[in-house]
Amino acid sequence: MAYTNCIIFALSLFSLLSLHSIEARLSLSPSSGPTASHHPSYKGLVPPAVKTICDRTEFPDVCISTIVPLLGPSQKTDPISILQLGLKALTTETHKAIRQTKKLFKDPKTTPEIGDCLNVCLESYDNVLESNDKAISSIPGKDVVPLDGTITMIYDCDDAFTELTTEKSPLEKINKNLIKIAKNNVGISNAFTA
Secondary structure (H helix, E strand, C coil), X not given: CHXXXXXXXXXXXXXXXXXXXXXXXXXXXXXXXXXXXXXXXXXXXXXXXXHHHHHCCXXXXXXXXXXXXXXXXXXXCCHHXXXXXXXXXXXXXXXXXXXXXXHHHHCCCCCHHHHHHHHHHHHHHHHHHHHHHHHHXXXXXXXXXXXXXXXXXHHHHHHHHHHHCCCCCCCHHHHHHHXXXXXXXXXXXXXXXX
C-alpha cells in the first residue's frame, strides 16, 4: 500500500512539474512571469499573460490599450480569450467608424464624390462586422475563421478615396486604428492556430 501511494505521489508530482514546464515555455501563465506591471500605453496594471500575448503582435501598445480596459475581474487571459477581446475591440471601434461616417454624410460640406467614398466605407465596415461575428462564433471550436480579410475590408475604404477623389479621407485616422487592431487580431490568432 505504501509503495502504491508513493508511485501515485511520484506520478502526480511529475505531471504537475510537466505542466509547469509547458506553461513556462509558452510564457502565457501569470505564475511563470512577473506580477502585473505598468505599461506606457495604458495607465493601469497589465496582467503578465496579456503583456506576453500583446508583445507578440505587430502593435503591442495598441493591443494593450484596447484589450486591458475590456478585462473583467475574472477574465481569462489565455490567447483565445484575448482574441475574443480583440475582436470585441474591433467591433466597438468599427461601430464608432460607422457613426462617424454617418455624421459626415449629414455634413453639408460633404461633396458627392466624398459621399460615394463614404458609401464604400459603410459597406466595408459592415463587412468587417459580419466577418467579426463569424470569427467570434467560430472561436469556441478553436477553428477560427481567417481574419486577414478584415484588413482588406478596411483598406477598401481608404482605396475609395484614392480612386474616386483627390480629397484626403476624413476617416484616415480611424482606419489606421482599425487596421492596427485587425492586424493584432491576426497575430494573436496565428499564435495559437499555427
